[in-house]
Each structure stands twice: as C-alpha cells, then as structure tokens.
Amino acid sequence: MISQLSWKIGGQQGEGVESTDRIFSTALNRLGYYLYGYRHFSSRIKGGHTNNKIRISTQPIRAISDDLDILVAFDQESIDLNAKELRLGGVIVADAKFNPTIPDGIDARLFAVPITKMAEELGTSLMKNMVASGASWALLGLPLEVFNKAVEEEFGRKGAAIVEKNIEAVKRGAEFVLEQAGGPLDEFKLDEADGQQKLFMIGNEAIGLGSIAAGCRLMAAYPITPASEIMEYLIKKLPKFGGTVVQTEDEIAAVTMAIGANYAGVRTMTASAGPGLALMMEAIGLAGMTETPLVIVNTQRGGPSTGLPTKQEQSDLNAMVYGTHGEIPKIVIAPASIEDCFYDTIESFNLAEQYQVPVILMTDLQLSLGKQSCDQLDYDKIEIKRGKLVQDVPALEGHDLFKRYELTEDGVSPRVLPGEKGGLHHVTGVEHDETGRPSENALNRQNMMDKRLGKLDNMYIRDAIRVDAPHETPELLIIGMGSTGGTIDEARTLLSQDGITTNHITIRQIHPFPTKPLLPYLQNAKKVIVIENNATGQLAGQIKMNAGFAEKIESLLKYDGNPFLPSDVHKACKELSLDGNIQRV
Amino acid sequence: MATFKEFRNNVKPNWCPGCGDFSIQAAIQRAAANVGLEPENLAVISGIGCSGRISGYINAYGFHGIHGRVLPIAQGVKLANRELTVIASGGDGDGFAIGMGHTVHAIRRNLNVTYIVMDNQIYGLTKGQTSPRSAEGFKTKSTPEGSIETTLSPLEIALSAGATFVAQSFSSDLKQLTKLIEEGINHEGFSLINVFSPCVTFNKINTYDWFKENIVNLEQFPDYDPSNRVQAMNKIMETNGLLTGLIYQNKTRKSYEDLVTGFKQEGLAKQNIKISSEEFDKLVAEFK
Secondary structure, eight states: OBSEEEEEEEEETTSSHHHHHHHHHHHHHHTTOEEEEEEEOOSOSSSSEEEEEEEEESSOOOSOOSSEEEEEESSHHHHHHHGGGEEEEEEEEEEGGGOOOOOTTOOEEEEEEOHHHHHHHTTOGGGHHHHHHHHHHHHTTOOHHHHHHHHHHHHGGGOHHHHHHHHHHHHHHHHHHHHHHTSSOGGGOBOOOOOOOOEEEOHHHHHHHHHHHTTOOEEEEOOOTTTHHHHHHHHHHGGGGTOEEEEOSSHHHHHHHHHHHHHTTOOEEEEEOHHHHHHHHHHHHHHHHHTOOEEEEEEEOBOSTTOBTTSOOOOOHHHHHHOSSSOOOOEEEOOOSHHHHHHHHHHHHHHHHHHTSEEEEEEEHHHHHOOEEEOOOOGGGOOOOOTTBOOSOOOOOTTOOOOTTOOOTTSOOOBOOTTOGGGOOEEESSOBOTTSOBOOOHHHHHHHHHHHHHTTTTOOOTTSEEEEOOOSSOSEEEEEOGGGHHHHHHHHHHHHHTTOOEEEEEEOEEESOOHHHHHHHHHHOSEEEEEESSSSOHHHHHHHHHHOOGGGEEEEEOOSSSOOOHHHHHHHHHHHHHHSOOOOO | OOOGGGGOOSOOOOSOTTOTHHHHHHHHHHHHHHTTOOGGGEEEEEOSSTGGGGGGSSSSEEEEOOTTOHHHHHHHHHHHOTTSEEEEEEEHHIIIIITHHHHHHHHHHTOSEEEEEEEOSSBTTTTSBOOTTSOTTOOOSSOTTOOOSOOOOHHHHHHHTTOSEEEEEETTOHHHHHHHHHHHHHSSSOEEEEEEOOOTTTOSSSOHHHHHHHOEEGGGOTTOOTTOHHHHHHHHHHTTTOEEEEEEEOSSSOOHHHHSTTOOSSOGGGSOOOOOHHHHHHHHHTTO
16 A cells, blocks of 8 residues: 555647546545646647646645656657656556557556547547546546546536546546456555545635635736636636626736726736736836735746746746836735645735735746645635725815825825725825825935835734744755745655754745844754755845855755756755755756 | 816916816816716826826826826726726827827727827927827927828727727817717717827927818718718728817717626725635635
C-alpha cells in the first residue's frame, strides 16, 4: 500500500486531455484524496503537446512531484517527452493505434490499449479519453462506480444515451487493461483516503468565489492567460447577485471602468497578467491620487513582453511594487495557497476601502491554474469592512463642498458616494485640497502627499509573513512567496533527513514590506536562501533593501518557465549549507 | 427643484476669455435644470485638457480622470449606480486621439451616458499642436508645414459603430446646444454630442466667424428624418461634417443596462452585498 502517487495524461492540445483530467480528479476527490494538479500547455488551441499531471495523496500536498507513476499517452510524443519522469517500474498506458514503444534506457511497463479503436466502436473517437481514463483507474484498483458517477455528472446534460456510452467506454478500457495486467497493480494500491470530500479548485476560481463573498458585484476585464478564468467564473455567477462582468476593449478601459465603479460605490475588480498590468499603470496612479478603492488581480506569467504566456514565473514583483509614475500608497498581497486566494481576496476588498488605496492581489500561474484540494472555506470568517464610508451627512451651506480629502490623524478621510445630498465634492488626479479642488499651494501639496503616503504606516495584513520556525537558530532560513511554499516544505523534509535545520517564511505582504516582523528571523538564521521564479531575485532585493543582511542572503532562481521541484530546492539548500554556495538550477 | 443656478459653483474657469467652452458649461447647467436633476444626482466625468476641467466648474459630483479615459470611468459610474445621470466630457484630442478606442466601444456598448465633446480642432492646453480634427494643411507647432493627415470624422465613425444618438452643435448656439444636451440625457442609451468650441488662442482658422459662415443647421431641412441612418450618413458627407442639430437617433435599441441579465433598476451601489450562508454553500458545493 502506498500513500501517494503521480498520474499524468499527455496528448495533442484539444484531444481531450483536459476533460480526462477533470473526470479522473473529480472521482479521486469524491474518495477523499488530496490532489495537486499541474497543467503544461502552450499558447494555442489545437495541436501541440499538452499534459496534465495530478499528484494523489492521503495527506495534504501542495507541490508537484519530481517523479511519475502512471503515464497515459495519446501519442508517442507524449511518451518520448515524459517517460524520463517515470520512476523505476512505472506504467505507461498508451493507445495501441500508434504502436507505442518505450524509449531506450527507460524501465517501465507498457500497456498498449486499443483506445481509439474501442472509442470508434462505440460511435466516436471523442470517447477515447474515457477508455484511457477507465484503463488507468482500473490499474489503481479504485471502485469503478465512483468513477462512473463523475462521468454521469460530466455528461448528464447531454442525455442518458451519451452517459451510457461513456460509461461503456470506461468499462471496456478497464476490462481490457485488467486482463492484460492480470488485475489491479499491487504496487499502485493506494491507502484508503479519509473519505472527507475536499474542495477541489484552481486559484482563479477561489479568487472569483472570494470576490463574490467580499461583495464584489462588477468586474471589468480583458481576456489574458492566466487570468481569464476569473472573469469566466464571475460572468456565470454575478448575475445571480445583481452584478455583471464587462469585457472591455483593453486593460486601460478595464481598470478605469473599475475605478469609476468603485468611486460610485460598487466593489469592482479587474484581473490581468503582466502585459495588462503594464497598461494599467497610469490608472493605478489615478486610484492612488484620488484615494479611490481598487482591487487588481495580477496572475503572473513568464515575461517580459509576451514572454512565456502559459508558463510559471514570479517576475512582476518590482512592477507591482514600484509601478505608476510619482509616489502613491499601494498594497501588494501574495496569497500562497487556494485558501489564501479566497480569504485574501476578501481582505483585499476590505483594505482597498479601509485605506482608500489600490490593492494588487498577486498570484503566479501555478497558483492561478494548478487545480488542488483545499479545506472547507468558512462562511463565518467572511467580514465586510467598508472603512470610512459615510451616509446621511449634513447638508452643505452655499458653495461649500464636502471635505472628501480632509486631513485626519490616520490620513484616511471620510468618503461619500455620488447621490448623497450633502456630499458634493470634486475628484481629480491633479493635486487638490481637502474638498478635491485643484491646488498648487506648496504647503497643501506637502500635507496631501504626507496624508496619502502615511496611510499605510504600520499596516499589516493577516499573516503578513507566514512563519514555520521550529528552530531558534536554523542553519537555513528559506524564504519564498506564492505557489512555491509546498515545494519548499517537501524539500525541508529531505533536508532534515540530511541533518540540516531549516525555518521557512512565506512573504505574503509584498508591499509595504513587512520588515519588522521579518527581522528577528533574519537575525537568527545562519544563512538565508530566497527562492523565486525570476532571473534577478526581486524578492531577495526587497528583503536586502528593507531589512539588510545582504551578506548572508543567497538566491535560488528558476526562470525556465517551470515551477520548482522539491529536488531543485533540496539540492540548492544542501549545497548552500555544506559548501557555502549554490549552483543555479 | 433645482434651477440652473444650483449647478453653478464659485470656481472661475481657467479658460481663455472668449473660449467656446464657457457656453458649453452654461448649456450643461441649463439642461441639467431643465430635465429636473438635482446636483447630487448628476455625475460629470471629464478627461484631460482645457475642456477636461469642466467637471470642476459644475456644481455636481465631478470626477476629473486621466487623459483619454473619460468614457470607461463614466461607464463604470453608470454601471455602479444607474440612478445617476452621467455626463462625460472632454476635448477632441481626449476623445478622438488618445481615447478613440474607448469612444468606439462606448458607442457599441450603449450605456446610458451622455458624451459631450468640446471640439476645437487643436490641442490647447499643450499650447497648439495638431488634433485628429485639424484640417489637412492646418499649420500648428507640431505640423509647421501643415497637417498631412486626413481629418477624422467622428460623426461618420459614430454612425458606423452603431451609435443610437448622434448630434452636433456650435457653442454660440446656446439654445440649440441646451436642447440637444437635454435630448441626450433623456435618450435611453449612449449619446454623442460633438460641439464646435472655438479656441480663440491657438486656432486662427476655425474661428467663430468661420463656423458661422460654414455650418449648416438641420432645421433648414424640414423633411430631415433623424431615425434614418442612411440619410444621416449622407447628410454628414454632403456637409463635410459641418452640420448641427440632432443627426441620428435610434429609439428602439435598448440600453446596455436594460440588456444585462438580472440588472435591477435600483442602483447596484445601493444593494446588499453580503451573501447568505445558503448562497455561499451553494457556490462552494460546485467545487466538491
């Protein structure tokens, strides 16, 4: 019996890889397993190799694995590209149609199943994904009725006949492979899961769900990988709550429409990736200057320019921290799990209104698109805080205006919405006085700059840094952000087997930088290694600039488009600990 | 009920004496009173440029945004609270150069927003460069040998983009302009009102006298039917775009707000935003 295994399906894009993965993982989720998915895809719709990998475990997991147990292949290319990941004695289930062969030097078992032929016998080659997934499910010895239930749900709306045919396809695939293998494979027999169904979703869905819970009722956005799932989710859901999604002509329209809607009182967001974020920069300054709440999700992908649009990277950090001309207050939050994506979205909307600033929620492609198990989300933790939003203010005298930008102790001024009789005021991106009217007065300028920039003094979000520090003076302090936390923790298990003590800190509040809470951990570590998916060590730069300790901070960088593997982190940390320096991944 | 005086404030515009924009300011104030608005129910959103300052010169909710983005901001305001009357305003550079992409798509989207373009055929605030509305051959600081680009016809573009309300006026004709703004506000959908607003400082060609000599008032054509799109396009071309009056109106197409599934009459900003635990459970159940 084993507690975890990895399964991968590969083929040409548009060949059913996605739907096979979906049904397979839904069925596993029903059984109560923890799952973590990774999509390898290209920026095209049909054709080109694509694969989906799922890690299945009886324990919570938050990382992809180094190796692979079962590979389902629709073509020889999928075998050639992925067989090297297979562990010794791993299994390939492949379509007999293309006479699959095992590449030289790979020790694996091959089951050639007439996948296409069986599907065609049932009426359409479209069903080959059902034959393939049925075959691999059967090899694991998992109950077929749970799988069939997932098939029913996937195809139910297409009618009973279609469901029946697909279930038949699953059955034929299962029967064929079991006969070849002589029954389910003992070495892949998974321990029983806890039977507790988890939530299974991608980060973008958790953000969409979080935004509805937060009271977001409008979204203005322009499609882009890997952010589009947020708008696609919300356009399905928001009409039920009175709201809607507008697909705008570009990202500048998206962000300025969101600013207009927030000004008029509706929690509104936009979401994009690097290229869109770059287009939004001027408007982010407008939100900062006019103290208009704004939530922007930036799902990072490989840059610069069009870069690697479907690959993992964390290279927009500096753009988010420093972006827009001039100086404004801004909050940048980096969720590190599916749960974070949900709760941080709610917090982003609250912070945007409490501090009247733009908030950027920054994910990375693996967090946004990697489908994974997540614990139940707690309705009772949903709190809506609208800050100094006021209503029913006293009537104005003569030509008086409401002091929308009143100088207050905490720098945050009362805010009224258009429609409020006593609330008339002006809003402008030009420097302005307390009523919002343009002013070039030097003293006013200084006061207003100090007011705006002082709003975030001592502002800390929930878990500004997430600390796992079992050691008082660890050999290594490992620092990361976003989707890399699970990988780092797996590497730490290996490092502790090597006798190397480690602490782990996830930076969740990227800006303003949480220097104060971080300092003692930096002080007490012998060495610090900052792990990030970019080429210039942007997070390490923030740490050195804000907290110092440059002499003991090293970087582990990966910018080839792929997420870190536990082995990458393990190797680098071990080298650093033993030799004092590391090779690049 | 508010009179036009209630829409005045005590701010002295920074426009040059004689600027066409003064009359447009007055026309907006009069139209707002004539259609029965109160200052708190009017939001004036403006762009950047001389004309962009207008949101600060009307006693209402005013939002002075960034260059070229007046329309997305205005549409955001309208989506958030459709009970507000939203007027968007800016210059020809703001709307037809840097903001042209938004203009075309705001027209297509057809939200109930009235867009008043203060068209002076020149960049004034930056002290006299060419605009997409400048005539070919027009000499400016950025075109010392005369503009070699075609003059843009916003009216033709608006009709092609599916506009449901297209009008044009001249800042000297306060009566016509006020009436057109009222009609624009009352129109269910997006209304474009292009207004010739002479720049007395930098445009020595398109002067008040020049417009008086060259523009054609549609009132001269008693048979003109503003619901006829083909006729509207012909008339724009015949007059080289120098016509004034209500050029086209489509009263049958619904506004965007009326076409959005489940969109209520009550402003979205006024609605409850906390979801119930039942609603939450239902959303979460989809991920099991």
